[in-house]
Amino acid sequence: MRTNYHTHTYRCGHASGNERQYIEAAIRGGYSVLGVADHSPWKFKGGYSSYMRMKMSELNGYVSSIRELAVEFESDIDVFAGLECEYYIDYIDWLREYKEEKLDYLLFGNHYPYDEQHYPYMGYCRTSFEFNLYLESSQKALESGLFECFAHPDLYLMSVNRFDERCEEIARQLCRISKNCGVTMEFNTNQEYRHDFWKIVAQVQPSVIVCIDAHTPKKHSDTASDDQALNKLSQLAITPIYMLF
Secondary structure, X not given: OEEEOOEOOHHHOOOOOOHHHHHHHHHHOOEEEEEEEEEOOOOOHHHOOOOOOOOHHHHHHHHHHHHHHHHHOOOOOEEEEEEEEOOOHHHHHHHHHHHXXXXXXXXXXXXXXXXXXXXXXXXXXXXXXXXXXXXXXXXXXXXXXXXXXXXXXXXXXXXXOOOOHHHHHHHHHHHHHHHHHOOEEEEEOOOOOOHHHHHHHHHHOOOEEEEOOEOOOHHHHOOHHHHHHHHHHXXXXXXXXXXXX
């Protein structure tokens, strides 16, 4: 069985292809479930415009398009509407309301803690302050009850060369919090594999799902990365789930 809940579209500005192209590619790749979860827009204060996400004016059209295509392709694949979001405290009430009204699920992607206008990118964690920010903001998000899945939870290691005791303790706490909150951790095939992190996941045993974080439709047609991920998890005795809900 092949499923993917982490799919972007051209709207975010760093992916290509529309929803129809991703769905058709997923059908060719043998997927039975496709979740489209592009980067969430936010009602930023002060007129700030983000470089990495759709505009607020595009959001309703994005959801409507997914819903219409879900009906069109219902005999071939199950299609769900979601968003990949950070935990921006000032805007969480809006997100919670929008999810209840319009969406099937949310991915938590901790690219920036709290506010991307004033905080550093979490893929470049180097200082104790930044590592603590990642852990603290992740815990608040996971405990909020908003998110079904923790996308690329090992993002904080992206610029780390040596997996030291601090990295290990953060990994262990993230796994424990995810498990206690019932949030599935994503094995992201679009990110460098960090064996030390996933060894800890295997020890703590939160639920795990494989997602391909598709930024181009052809990622769904080429299933090699999906198979490689499943093989790595098997070597760690991790049995992933396939359905988020």
